[in-house]
Amino acid sequence: MAVLQWTTDYFQDKGVSEPRASAEVLLAHVLNLSRLDLYLRYDQPLTPDELARFKALVLRRRAGEPTAYLTGRKEFWSLDFLVSPAVLIPRPETETLIASVLEVFSLKTEDSRPRTGMPWGLEIGVGSGAIVITLARELPQTRWVGVDISGPALAVARENARRHGVEARINFLRADLLAALKPEPRFALLVANLPYVPRPVFEELHKDIKEYEPREALLGGEDGLDLIRPLIRAASGILHPGGWLALEVADGQAAKVAALLKETGEYEEIEKIRDYLGIERVIRARKRD
Ligand SMILES: C[S@@+](CC[C@H](N)C(=O)[O-])C[C@H]1O[C@@H](n2cnc3c(N)ncnc32)[C@H](O)[C@@H]1O
Structure with missing residues (x-):
């Protein structure tokens, strides 16, 4: 998915830690997919609404906000935990x-x-x-x-x-x-x-x-x-x-x-x-x- 590569490069350029993982987690969150599913529907374009929501998260991540607070969840021991x-x-x-x-x-x-x-x-x-x-x-x-x-x-x-x-x-x-x-x-x-x-x-x-x-x-x-x-x-x-x-x-x-x-x-x-x-x-x- 082009947007994934673009975001990874952008994060890398701005010194965001874990650029690829951050891009994947945020995009999967906006599309309500697993990270694996992202690759299975990689050629499906984002709707304007999805793109707007994704961009807003990308900017917050760029400012330093941890990915888990942006998505509100974190996996631990293969269980899904809400975090704030x-x-x-x-x-x-x-x-x-x-x-x-x-x-x-x-x-x-x-x-x-x-x-x-x-x-x-x-x-x-x-x-x-x-x-x-x-x-x-x-x-x-x-x-x-x-x-x-x-x-x-x-x-x-x-x-x-x-x-x-x-x-x-x-x-x-x-x-x-x-x-x-x-x-x-x-x-x-x-x-x-x-x-x-x-x-x-x-x-x-x-x-x-x-x-x-x-x-x-x-x-x-x-x-x-x-x-x-x-x-x-x-x-x-x-x-x-x-x-x-x-x-x-x-x-x-x-x-x-x-x-x-x-x-x-x-x-x-x-x-x-x-x-x-x-x-x-x-x-x-x-x-x-
Ligand atoms: C390092 S976090 C650990 C959170 C969680 N157990 C984990 O492992 O992800 C430490 C926790 O201890 C709590 N804490 C700090 N001082 C405390 C105190 N005096 N008595 C009880 N809990 C305290 C904090 O509010 C925080 O939630």
């Missing part, structure tokens, strides 16, 4: 967190099951809900609490949970970290992808991220650990013995976070798990029995 500027756009490296939880939890659910009923999981910082919803779907025998400090983010997460048919198994709660939860060992699993970008790195982020994605979803203070540190201090109080903790971290933070967990004396099997780029991305640990 109130939430972080789910990242492919976060799939490492999902895989690392499934690796231990689906096999060892028996170990960490409370005496009665389904095991409970907890996610702190749900954003779009990508993590908690994916895990609720993958682990149908679990119930969840999903916490975020942002009301608008929780509204997006609730809608995604409804669309993916897991709303009955997730209680969403607006709170600061674990402040609203009783310090009782109720949870078999605690996962979090908290804001972890150190301030100096945040200042240098590409403008597509820094100017468009929520700052409260990214910035983790001077060294990036302002939220992870208090979460680790409080986590063992809500995990039951044998329960699992999995935290996503930034490149270069894994050793520090593993050391923080070790210092508590509460965990064993503390492991660093690499993402598809080879970066140590997830710290997983098990609370001692």
